[in-house]
Amino acid sequence: AQKITQTQPGMFVQEKEAVTLDCTYDTSDPSYGLFWYKQPSSGEMIFLIYQGSYDQQNATEGRYSLNFQKARKSANLVISASQLGDSAMYFCAMIPGDSNYQLIWGAGTKLIIKP
Amino acid sequence: SAVISQKPSRDICQRGTSLTIQCQVDSQVTMMFWYRQQPGQSLTLIATANQGSEATYESGFVIDKFPISRPNLTFSTLTVSNMSPEDSSIYLCSVVAVRETQYFGPGTRLLVL
Numbered sequence: 149a150q151k152i153t154q155t156q157p158g159m160f161v162q163e164k165e166a167v168t169l170d171c172t173y174d175t176s177d178p179s180y181g182l183f184w185y186k187q188p189s190s191g192e193m194i195f196l197i198y199q200g201s202y203d204q205q206n207a208t209e210g211r212y213s214l215n216f217q218k219a220r221k222s223a224n225l226v227i228s229a230s231q232l233g234d235s236a237m238y239f240c241a242m243i244p245g246d247s248n249y250q251l252i253w254g255a256g257t258k259l260i261i262k263p
Numbered sequence: 264s265a266v267i268s269q270k271p272s273r274d275i276c277q278r279g280t281s282l283t284i285q286c287q288v289d290s291q292v293t294m295m296f297w298y299r300q301q302p303g304q305s306l307t308l309i310a311t312a313n314q315g316s317e318a319t320y321e322s323g324f325v326i327d328k329f330p331i332s333r334p335n336l337t338f339s340t341l342t343v344s345n346m347s348p349e350d351s352s353i354y355l356c357s358v359v360a361v362r363e364t365q366y367f368g369p370g371t372r373l374l375v376l
Contacts, residue, residue, distance in 0.1 A: 181363050191353045193306070193367035195264070200362070239305055249294055249359055253305040 150175045150244050154254035162262050167227040169257050171240035174221060179245035182223040184214065187237040187256075196238075199223060235261045265290055265360045267368035275374045276346055283342045284371045286356035291336035294359035297329070300370075301352045312339040312356075346375045 151174045161167045173182065184196040199207045199214045207214040215224040227234055240254040266289040276282050286295070293314075298306040309329055310318040318331035333339045343350055351374050357365040 183364065185367075191300075191355075191370040191372055193355055193357075193370070195364055195366055198362060198364050243363055249296070249311075249363060249365065250308055251306070251365060256305055 150177075150242070150252055152240050152242050152252050152254035154240055154257050156257045157255070158258040158260070160260050160262055161230055163232060164229055167230050167234070167259065168215070169225040169227075169238050169240075169259065171223045171225065171254060172221055173223060173240075173242050175242065175244050177245035181243040182214070182216070183241045183243075183251070184212070184223075184225045185239045185241065186234075187239065189236070193239075197225065230261050232261050232263060235259060264364075265292060265358050265366050267356065267358060267366060269356060269368040269371050271371055272369060273372040273374075275376060278347050278375055280346055281342055281344045282346065282373060283340050284354055284356075286339045286341070286368055288337045288358050290360075292358040292360065293336065295333065295339050296357045296365065297331060297339070297341045298355045298357065298367075299352045300355065306355065309341070309354075312341075343373065346373075348375045351375045 153172045180201045182199045186194045197207050197209045197212045197214050199216050206216050211228045213226045237256045239256045241251045268287045270285045295312040297309040300306050308321050309324045310320040312318050312331050312333040314333045330342045354371045355367050357367045
């Protein structure tokens, strides 16, 4: 079965510290895409970062990086130097190779940055 | 990436009524989707909005309850019909822009009383 698992329902982190949000996935497709989205309390779903299954290097976008460990089927999001504005829900999602763009979503992690 | 707007941003409606949500994209896109996010949940795909043809609905969603229009490649509407309190959710549209990445509109927060 194709599935995304986020085991951290909530996290508290001190401002300026680095944060790692866990995501593991399950698929038998050799080709897939992995995504992280941020959802602030306003409700908007903001795309953060993408990793393709055949990408040789871990994806990075500014303060966001994706720690992609293919053999372990994990795609953890790392946020460096956290800021108060990083407080939000974070969702990991996957597109399996044959999905016709239907995303499979994790349950999300609520991140709260403490001043 | 694409710039997506939705109207209304939020609404409070009475049960039994209908609400139409609009989604406007700043560029032509082929793939456009409608999602529902119930309180405390992740997103559930309602349907794929197809330009010039009927939408493709996911299991558990029917056209009579969630009629969708897609008159062109930049615009779509989702109607939530005969609403009940269980329809209280955030409704989001999304489009595929770059490298299979979906970009989302700001969402419509709906409360049904």
